[in-house]
Amino acid sequence: MFNPFRYIADFLHLVSFLILILKIRKTRNCLGLSYRTQEIYLAVFCVRYIDLFMYFVSVYNTSMKLLYISSTVFIIYLMKFKKPYCLSYDQASDDFPHYKFIYTGAGVLALLVHTDLAPFELGWSYSIWLEALAIIPQLHMLQKIKDVENITSNYVGALGVYRFFYIVSWIYKYSLTGDVCWTSLLGGIVQTILYADFLYYYIISLKSGKGMSLGV
Secondary structure (H helix, E strand, O other): OOOHHHHHHHHHHHHHHHHHHHHHHHHOOOOOOOHHHHHHHHHHHHHHOOOOOOOOOOHHHHHHHHHHHHHHHHHHHHHHOOOOHHHHOOOOOOOOOHHHHHHHHHHHHHHHHOOOOOHHHHHHHHHHHHHHHOOHHHHHHHHHHOEEOHHHHHHHHHHHHHHHHHHHHHHHHHHHHOOOOHHHHHHHHHHHHHHHHHHHHHHHHHHHOOOEEOOO
16 A cells, blocks of 8 residues: 555655764764763664564565664764764763663553564564653753754654654544554654644744744
């Protein structure tokens, strides 16, 4: 079944990676960016795509999986190891306790919502909830900074819009087939809610043409 909204969402997801890499390379710093969020995203993709070399779905499917993983690895490399970019990483502000709350919380939600306890199914469910919560360290960091660079705001904005289109794609699929995956739907809703406050200020900044500030 051709689902145009899913392809739009996939494209926006790739755009978010490109925006982030552009921000780091162009400004030669990673100020305002959370390494912890990127670490969680890498865990999401590694867990979700563990079957990458076990099953072949399509060239598109395999290519997108490889692009998601490689782009995230490259971003982590720039932020943590590549000079001069890594020298500007603000570890003091990137202090959300993600091991305690994100990884553990996603595990609890996966067990509560997903009834199939088969390893691959449970791992997939865990990755959905992990992705839903992954943006929290980034938003926590931006709340501390208040004034957000335009490129950084575009990156987070693209992530928020991409999740919105995934929800639309699930609604579209349901309208055609009657099938609904509650784990994906609920995870997407939670993630969109987490983005809501940021997207509100992001839209205001786009309308005004001024820099983005949070909580003012």
